[in-house]
Amino acid sequence: MTPVDEVAPNVFCAAGTDVNVVILRDGDALTLIDGGYPGDVAAVEGAIRSLGHRPEDVQGMLLTHAHIDHMGAIVSFHERYGIPVFTDPTEVAHARREHLEQATAKDFLPMLHRHGVLPWLLRVARAGATRHLSVREPHAFPSEGPLDLPGAPVPVATHGHTSGHAAFHLPQHGVIVTGDALVTAHPLSKVRGPQLLPPVFDHGKTDTLAALDRLATLDARTLVPGHGPVLSVPISAAVDEARERAGGR
Template sequence: MTRTTPPVHEAAAGVFFARGTDVNWILLREGRDLTLIDSGWPGDADALLASVRALGHRPEDVRAVLLTHAHIDHMGGAVHLHQRYRTPVFLHQAELAQTGGGHKQQATAADIAPHLWKPSALAWSLRIVRAGALGPHRVPPALPLPATGALDLPGRPVPVPCHGHTSGHTAYFLPAIGAVATGDALVTAHPLSRTRGPQLLPKLFSHDPAATASSLDALAALDAGLVLPGHGSPWHGPVADAVAAARE
């Protein structure tokens, strides 16, 4: 089968957007070094390494993995990179408290089952089971993000707390590019959603839906014209407009 979507493409100068199993990750390039934001399902680890090599890099070039949150579909590849290459992994402090013995704020099979009557949702559930949704939910040993300011990593990402989807969910703002990696705080599509374009994830995935909605203020305040979501395609336009669309 040929893929119609290239596994990785340059969304902005030095910013590479890659798709795994219905989930995305982002690579920031500076010289020979990379920063990885999110990392797909455990079963996406090979695709993750392929996306690094597609840029002419080696896995050892990844200086750090920044996770938006500790859900299994975002941290699978980080487990592999840390084990194999000792790549440091960073998470918000509030997320670290959740990671002992698997994430407590994650939708379960029982939460998802009532939505599987639609053929597209059923096909999605089979894909994610193959990608490792049923476990084991291994968590990479992670370090807490510094409290404020740009990180001294390729792309100079600035953590932006936007809690709600999980207690420590964090977006990453790229001031020099005018882009923001929004993780699951703001997405542009999901197999369980009927609409496309900027939106919130279906409520069953959100630990605190009210906080998820109010934390969009932090994203709307950013001077960004490119949204790089955890699910769905990149979206070009002022992030404040994307937030307004998601709130409708």
């Protein structure tokens, strides 16, 4: 079964193919945040079952953003079990694939000689990176306050990586699920620690930096990123480190 780490009481992080998924538990009910690649569906289901639950126990699913590496189990469970999917209002059209804000294979051709690019491309291709996925009926979550879902996550607009990217704050635990607004590692990066993703992945580079301002104001000391290991550090310090690494971006 997929290893699952409890990063705070009833807050679990599991790994897909170079990407993280998060499970929130409240009694017998679950919330799933992100879902890995299409090839990670079995791993996500295994993580849920390792907690003594079934996918049917998921009451709602949250997308930080509608990139293929976060949609796998979200789309599968939505179609198989009718579990509702929620995302930032701006991201709804992207989740439906009315438009696409995602790097394609041609964007990586000039980068094949760079650190980690070719092995990573082969690995994610096997995980379904070239598949076309869309969410049939995504719902826009309210812009303010905790959501009425297990774990009571609070959406935080962090637009930039995509037009409607969102993070999710768990203030009762001091946890922030940052998605791709702030990560701690990536196969295409030579460094570990708080950082932005390589620019090729971002839809709006100026907004990506501005999104860090929203994160820096939160009361959180546990950072659960979309990519890389969980990090115990005040989010303001993580933002400062990411900004320093970003340099002139």
